Amino acid sequence: MKELRERIEADGHVLGEGVLKVDSFVTHQVDPVLMEQIGRVFAKVFAEAKITKVVTIEASGIAPALYAAQYLQVPMVFARKSKSLTMNEELLTAEVYSFTKQVTSTISISRKFLSAEDNVLIVDDFLANGQAAKGLIELCRQAGAHVEGIGIVIEKSFQDGRELLEAMGLKVVSLARIKSLSEGKVEFLEEDA
Amino acid sequence: MKELRERIEADGHVLGEGVLKVDSFVTHQVDPVLMEQIGRVFAKVFAEAKITKVVTIEASGIAPALYAAQYLQVPMVFARKSKSLTMNEELLTAEVYSFTKQVTSTISISRKFLSAEDNVLIVDDFLANGQAAKGLIELCRQAGAHVEGIGIVIEKSFQDGRELLEAMGLKVVSLARIKSLSEGKVEFLEEDA
Numbered sequence: 236m237k238e239l240r241e242r243i244e245a246d247g248h249v250l251g252e253g254v255l256k257v258d259s260f261v262t263h264q265v266d267p268v269l270m271e272q273i274g275r276v277f278a279k280v281f282a283e284a285k286i287t288k289v290v291t292i293e294a295s296g297i298a299p300a301l302y303a304a305q306y307l308q309v310p311m312v313f314a315r316k317s318k319s320l321t322m323n324e325e326l327l328t329a330e331v332y333s334f335t336k337q338v339t340s341t342i343s344i345s346r347k348f349l350s351a352e353d354n355v356l357i358v359d360d361f362l363a364n365g366q367a368a369k370g371l372i373e374l375c376r377q378a379g380a381h382v383e384g385i386g387i388v389i390e391k392s393f394q395d396g397r398e399l400l401e402a403m404g405l406k407v408v409s410l411a412r413i414k415s416l417s418e419g420k421v422e423f424l425e426e427d428a
Numbered sequence: 429m430k431e432l433r434e435r436i437e438a439d440g441h442v443l444g445e446g447v448l449k450v451d452s453f454v455t456h457q458v459d460p461v462l463m464e465q466i467g468r469v470f471a472k473v474f475a476e477a478k479i480t481k482v483v484t485i486e487a488s489g490i491a492p493a494l495y496a497a498q499y500l501q502v503p504m505v506f507a508r509k510s511k512s513l514t515m516n517e518e519l520l521t522a523e524v525y526s527f528t529k530q531v532t533s534t535i536s537i538s539r540k541f542l543s544a545e546d547n548v549l550i551v552d553d554f555l556a557n558g559q560a561a562k563g564l565i566e567l568c569r570q571a572g573a574h575v576e577g578i579g580i581v582i583e584k585s586f587q588d589g590r591e592l593l594e595a596m597g598l599k600v601v602s603l604a605r606i607k608s609l610s611e612g613k614v615e616f617l618e619e620d621a
Contacts, residue, residue: 264505264541267498293487294506298494305460312457348457
């Protein structure tokens with residue numbers, strides 16, 4: 236997606252090898268205009284797929300997932316990152332390991348919002364090693380739901396998340412694919428949409 | 429807002445005295461169509477106010493704040509709830525006490541996303557005792573930003589949040605105002621918009 240690539244070049248910050256900061260338009264301050272465009276693209280790619288729910292994880296996945304859901308005319312559900320499991324047994328839960336923070340956290344979705352009738356599009360802001368997406372897929376599978384595909388805003392193609400998801404037989408659609416983040420510069424691969 | 433009131437009546441669940449669960453369309457599963465309508469109403473009410481930023485708090489404030497920001501044509505910024513303060517000094521931080529959880533947490537926004545030039549609309553999904561909104565106001569004031577008003581999706585009018593905010597001289601616009609949640613029934617006051 237050209238507008239996204241240009242925005243990353245203009246406003247993204249490369250912080251050392253492998254770290255891209257996009258907190259002025261994706262992860263902290265959010266540009267609704269760009270997010271709407273992103274949501275439209277995801278909805279267009281999956282228009283014929285009979286998606287019934289868009290699933291994401293709080294907090295920065297919510298904006299792109301919301302617009303994708305709007306244009307697909309389905310509800311959006313966001314998984315919660317809960318450190319303590321104070322909630323009741325009506326939850327789907329999965330463990331997600333964060334390589335950056337080196338902690339395992341539990342993510343959860345209420346069982347009532349995913350079922351075997353669902354055909355899910357997972358949306359997230361970043362794909363790096365794929366652990367968050369893997370956790371979301373796990374929640375969907377526990378509910379018997381089918382995962383139709385994964386929509387990613389920014390893929391770090393130099394990490395192995397995409398391979399992991401494709402090895403699971405899943406369609407991955409990334410709107411920006413980053414080949415490298417060396418010497419303060421962003422190099423892109425050709426994106427999926 | 430008539431559509432919101434009707435939706436609360438249809439899909440909200442009163443869980444004991446004072447607790448309203450709207451997790452099927454606001455706080456966990458999110459209805460983008462309703463959220464877009466809500467965002468439009470906030471944008472209309474504050475159309476002449478020269479808002480420069482919409483500020484909310486993760487996670488369930490993000491959806492209504494995003495659409496309000498879209499229709500006001502400004503960026504949205506969400507405060508993070510951080511339990512540990514591992515981040516650097518470039519943060520605005522405030523303490524928020526949760527009466528329900530009986531814990532104090534720290535919320536934060538990067539200093540670079542709020543300035544003395546900003547005229548802020550705060551948006552949140554719930555207003556009960558006003559502690560979250562008070563924390564967001566505190567972050568804005570630390571940045572020297574002006575808070576123009578507070579847009580609330582669901583106000584629990586039987587708690588004292590609105591009084592607290594109005595006593596600070598702030599305009600509060602609530603799209604549903606709940607008078608009581610007794611015996612499993614929702615009683616409304618007339619809403620602001």
